[in-house]
Ligand SMILES: O=C([O-])CC(=O)C(=O)O
């Protein structure tokens with residue numbers, strides 16, 4: 001078998017594990033309690049989107065939100081990974097958008113139903129190019145920003161995360177084995193808001209990467 005190219009991990013069909021409410025200021029803006037343990041949900045690999053193709057608003061939603069997040073790419077498989085060696089399992093990073101049909105999520109929350117329709121639809125996980133681990137020596141202290149049509153909407157530091165990357169890798173790998181090519185979305189800082197057809201979303205990790213996507217409807 002030929003070795004797979006980790007810089008194109010999104011083609012491998014591996015899982016996307018998302019952490020919710022990992023920034024207190026975002027938990028507050030959606031009137032959620034500050035979590036005492038990580039909130040987890042999943043996206044399928046069919047959610048991936050690369051620059052050059054548009055984000056598609058699901059036909060059943062009228063309030064699609066952006067959430068800019070740091071993504072952690074797993075380079076070494078493991079289960080029950082100790083916090084102390086967690087960073088040895090990281091191959092690199094991507095900037096991600098956790099696109100969320102907020103109206104549907106609110107409906108699911110009120111009915112006690114899972115968030116799949118709100119979070120896991122096609123194009124719900126736009127990602128930047130792969131960023132090798134050594135390009136971000138301290139992933140717990142980078143600035144994430146996001147603009148819609150040139151207006152700043154989100155601007156926060158990963159230093160505000162409630163649960164650190166090593167904590168999350170340990171917590172998740174006790175429940176779900178991590179495999180090479182898996183991606184962990186680490187949660188969004190405050191400032192989430194709605195986007196419409198024809199909007200342009202630009203986002204970046206300060207000094208490291210930028211990406212942009214347009215929004216479309218079928
Ligand atoms: O607000 C939500 O839907 C939870 C979430 O994904 C986050 O905090 O990043």
Ligand SMILES: [Mg+2]
Nearest residue numbers: 067098187188
């Ligand atoms: Mg999110």
